Structure formats: C-alpha cells, structure tokens
Amino acid sequence: MDEIEVRELAPSEYNEWDLLVEKAQPGTLFHTSEWLGICRDVLAKELRIYGCFRKGELVGGCPLFIKNIKGALRIANSTCDMTSYSGPLIKESASSKASKQVQEIHDILNPLREFLCKQGFDSIHLTFAPGFKDVRPFTWYGWDSTVHYTHYLNLNEDVDNNLSRKIRRELKTANEAGLKTRIWNDPETYYHLLSMVYEKQKLAPPLPRGFFERVFKLIQEKDIGYMFVTETPEGEAIAAHLNLYGKKCSITWTSALNPDFGRLGPNALLYYNEFLDLKSRNFEYMNVMAANISRFADFIMGFSPELIPYYSVTLESKKYSIAKTLYKTTHKEIY
Template sequence: MEEIEVRELLPSEYKEWDLLVEKAQPGTLFHTSDWLEICRDALSKDLKIYGCFRKGELVGGCPLFVKNIKGILEVASSNCRMTSYSGPLIKESASSRASKRVQETHEILNPLREFLCKQGFDSIHLTFAPGFEDIRPFTWNGWDSSVHYTHYLNLKENIDSKLSTERKTELKTATEAGLKTRVLNDPETYYSLLSLAHEKQNLEPPLPREFYDRVFKLIQEKNTGYMFISETPEGEAVAAHLNLYGKKCAVIWTSALNPDFAHLSPIALLYHNEFLDLKSRNFEYMNVMAANVPAFVDFIMGFSPELIPYYSVTLESKKYSIAKTLYKTTHKGTD
C-alpha cells in the first residue's frame, strides 16, 4: 500500500473532512466540522483536525481539542463537555475479507498514532465512537485503554413487550395526568427547563447558553436533529429531549426537566413516544447515552436496551503523570 501522509487540515479542507465523516460508518455528528467549531467557539478551545492522506485522498483522521495548562502542560483530547466521543475515523474498506479490512485499518491508524506522538502533547486522550472496535494500533504501542458504554434501543422490536413494571406504571401516571408529547424546536423552552433543573441543585448549566443556541441553529439549518417535549394539558413544557440524528439512529443527546413535574413521569413518556416516532420514520435504533452514570442506568434498563461498548485510549508523558499525581495529592479531600 502507498505511504500515508498525516497533517493538520486547513479550514478550507473541512468540507472534505465532512464527506469522510458522512461515508465512514463510525462517523457521527460529533465528528463534523460544524459540531467541532461550535465546541471550539463556545468553550474557547483550540481545534485541530488531522487528516490521513493516501495519494492525495483523505482516508482517515482525527479531531483534537488542545488546551495549554498554565504554560506548563499541553493536553489534547478528541472529546469535550457534552461530546462523549468523536475520535479517529477511517475510510470504509471495500474488501469483504476480514484480514484485509484489519490491514487497511492498521495502515491508517499506525501513521496517525506516530504523528500524534510527535506533536509534543503531554497527554493525548482519544474516545472512539461506538462501532469502532479495533484500537490495537494504540494498545499494542503502550497506550492505556478504557471501555465505556452506551445503550441501544432496537426500533424494530415492540417496545411495550419489553417494558418493566415500573416503566409501565410511570407511563400510566403520565397518561392519566394528560401529558402529551410533540416536536418543538425552541431553544428558549429547552434552556428554561435546563436552568430550572440546575437551579434546584444550586448548579449552573453544564455549557453556556451560546452553545445550545448554536446547536439549535445547526438542527434547524441542516436538519440534524429535533427537540421532543412532554407538556401538560395546558400546554406547559415540563420535560425535553434534544436528539441528534446519526446513521440509522437518533442519539438521545441531552434532557431537561422541570423538577416540580417529575412525579408525573414525563421522561418515561418521552422515551416511549420517541421510540414510536422514530420507528415510524424507519430509524433502526435509539442511542441512549446513559450507560456510564449509575443513577441513569436503573431507569433506562426498564426499556430493555442492549448494552454497547465503546473505547478510549490515553498516552501521558512522565511530566503529565507526575503533575497529575501531585494534583491528586494536594487536592485530596477537597472535592
């Protein structure tokens, strides 16, 4: 095979990157330049997208957010707040032979890994999207690895036959209260619900308002998702899911709830009716990103989802490891 060239993409090449994201099976909205630029701007991060080229054709790559810590450490990560994964991508193999597909994967990932190691980062953390299974070019070369999980709800199944007794009771409660669900792509409604939920805990929303406004703008301009709400018979929105479209799926990206209405089980109603809505539109599954937080797992298990692993790899310099140990020692018991 021809040698792979790895370099940082120019902004003028981001359209080419987005075409790769669209074609690559593990490619997600979180990989697209539109999403990455929202994160860059709203979170004040330095964005770099590295591309892997074979004979001038973009065949792989990886986005990274780079942060300088007090002028001492430079850390790079493929994910950030509210972006659980993106990580490396490679062009889909045309071969039907498993051995050939593995060979092509490694022929792209090995030069990418070597290039990243030469950039002088004190820490590199890459989180692969679900469906990207072969991370051995990293683990075989000294990178640490971790496994994470998400849940898939199979839209080809009958959801009502899979519901737990508790979820059935919650759906009955919501129905008897007269709650309804519908699509409402309104950022003001979403942010109001999000703010209410966090105010009850004396917390700030996890991301600035600008972030959510730009996500809604992206949804509306490019049809990349929708907001589904539960509302009272009087038309008051009491819960919302902000959902993003993926390949053959919808990602239940984030939710917001007015805590005063939690006893009416509007979230259970959202999940159930979203399932029916997406099923009617021929989506294959819902990606319910709630499998890494114990408090959410018990609830979502009431819908009988399939547990799906995805992976991350990390490489740290000795300087970074020492700094991390010192930080943990000096901040022990203060969190």
C-alpha cells in the same frame, strides 16, 4: 500498501473532512466540522483536525482540542463537554475479508498514532465512537484503554413487549395526568428546563446558553435533529430531549426535566413516544447516551436496551503523570 501522510487540515479542507465523516463508519455528527466549530467558538477551544492521506486522498483522521495549562503542559483531547465521543475515523474498506479490513485499519491508525506522538503533547486522550472496535494500534504501543457504554433501543422490536413494570406504571401515571408530547424546537424552553435541573443541585448548567442556541440553529438549518417535549394539559413544557440524527439512528444527546413534575412520568412518556415516532420514520435504533451514570442507566434499562461498549485510549508523559498526582494529592489535602 502505499505510505500514509498525516498532517493538519486547513479550514478550506473541512468540506473534504465532512465527506469522509458522512461515508466513514462510524462517522457521527460529533465528528463534523460544524459541530466541532460550535465547540471551538463557544467554549474557546483550540481545534485541529488531522488528516491521513494516501496518494492525495483523505482516508482517515482525527479531530483534537488542544489546551495549554500555564504554559507548562499541552493537552490534546478528541472530545469536550457534552461531546462524549469523536476520535479517529477511517475510510470504509472495499474488501469483504476480515483480515484485509483489519490490515487497512492498522495501516492508517499506526501512522496517525506515530504522528500524534511527535506533536509534543503531554497528554493525548482519544474517545472512539461506538462501532469502532479495534484500538490495538494504540494499546499495543503502551497507550492505556478504558471501556465506556451507551444503550441502543432496537426500533424494529415491539416496545410494549420490552417495558418493565416500573415504566408501565410511569406511563399510566403520565396518561392519567393528561400529559402530551410533541416536537418543539425552542432553545429558551430547553435551557430553562436544563437550568432548573442544575439549580436544584446548586450547580450551573454544563454549557453556556450560546452553545445550545448554536446547536438549535444547526438543527434548523441542516435538519439534523429535533427537540421532543412533554407538556401538561395547560401547555407547560415539563421535560425535553434533544435528539440528533445519526446513520440509521437517533442520538438522545441530552435531556432536561422540571423536578417538580418528575413523579408524573414525563420522561418515560418522552422515550415511549419517541420510540414510536422514530420507528414510523424507519430509523433502526435509538442511541441513548445514558449508560455511564448509574441513575440514568437504571431508568433506561426499563426499556430493555442493548448495552454497547465504546473505547478510549490515553497516553501521558511522565511530566503530566507527576503533575496529575501532585494535583490529586493537593486536592485531597484541601478537601
């Protein structure tokens, strides 16, 4: 096997990276330079995309956000707020043999791991996209691993046959209340609903308004998703989902709800009508990113989804582990 060269990509090479994301499995919107650029610009992150080259061809890589803590610790993370996964990618294997496919994965990930370990990071955290199953090139060399989950709703199935009694009751309530759904790509409406959710918990929204404005702009320019809303008979939007397109799927990235209308079943109506809409457009499944929080997982289980694992790996220096332990101890003493 030819030697793999790993280096940071220049911005002029980001188009080449995006072509790899488009072809690689499981490349996602969250891997693209445009999405990563929004995170970098709005959240003031330092972004680096490392590429793996074989004979000059980009065959893999990994984006990382870099953070310096008080000049003492350097932290690298492949994700950031509301970007649940990104992580390493590799070029699709041309071989149909499982042994050859595994060998090619390891031939790319091993040099990537070695390169990252030489960059002087005190902590490296990589979250792989669903579908990337082999993280052994990291765990075999002392990296810790964690399993996370998402839900896939199979759009080839009959949604009505998979509904729980609770969801059926909510749909009935929503229909009796005259609620309707439609596509409406309006960032102000979405941010207003999102703010209401967090205001009730006396919290600020997880991301600034500018982040959502940039995402909506990207949606409109690239046709990579849409906002679906539930409205009252008077036309007031009371619930919304931001859906992003992936390979053969949609990703229910984030949702918002006016708490005063939760009892009318607006969220159940959104999911149900989204299912029908996406099925009519030949999408294969909905990736509902709600499996890692108990109350969200309980709700979406009413649609009988498939539970899908995905993985993260972490490597920490002794200095970082000590600092983390001291912080936790101090935090406990304060509270």
